[in-house]
Amino acid sequence: MKYIALIGTAAQQSYNRELLQFMKHYFSQRATIDVNEITGIPLFNEPTQNHIPATVQALNDKISQADGVDHRGTRIRSCHSGRTQERY
Numbered sequence: 001m002k003y004i005a006l007i008g009t010a011a012q013q014s015y016n017r018e019l020l021q022f023m024k025h026y027f028s029q030r031a032t033i034d035v036n037e038i039t040g041i042p043l044f045n046e047p048t049q050n051h052i053p054a055t056v057q058a059l060n061d062k063i064s065q066a067d068g069v070d071h072r073g074t075r076i077r078s079c080h081s082g083r084t085q086e087r088y
Contacts, residue, residue: 001031004062005070010039020070033070034062 005020017035024033040055052060063069 001067002065003031003033003068003070004059004066005033005035007035007037010037023070034066036062 005023007014007017007020009016020033020035024035027033036059041059042053042056
């Protein structure tokens with residue numbers, strides 16, 4: 001399984017970042033967890049150009065190829081065959 005994990009803070013110290021790094025290591029034999037930072041992603045400002053910023057496109061490509069996305073560090077959501085399954 002391949003998962004994308006998003007760290008939803010730009011803070012230097014983050015429990016979610018530590019948790020996701022732990023999960024990446026702990027589950028490495030069963031899954032690939034690609035941990036990504038949100039720094040550099042323009043979340044709330046509308047672009048003035050008609051193109052997608054490279055950082056956003058790169059993250060979009062990773063998410064499109066993943067089996068699931070962890071967006072808070074507390075759960076992994078798997079999307080297979082149109083079904084969503086949450087595991088805590």
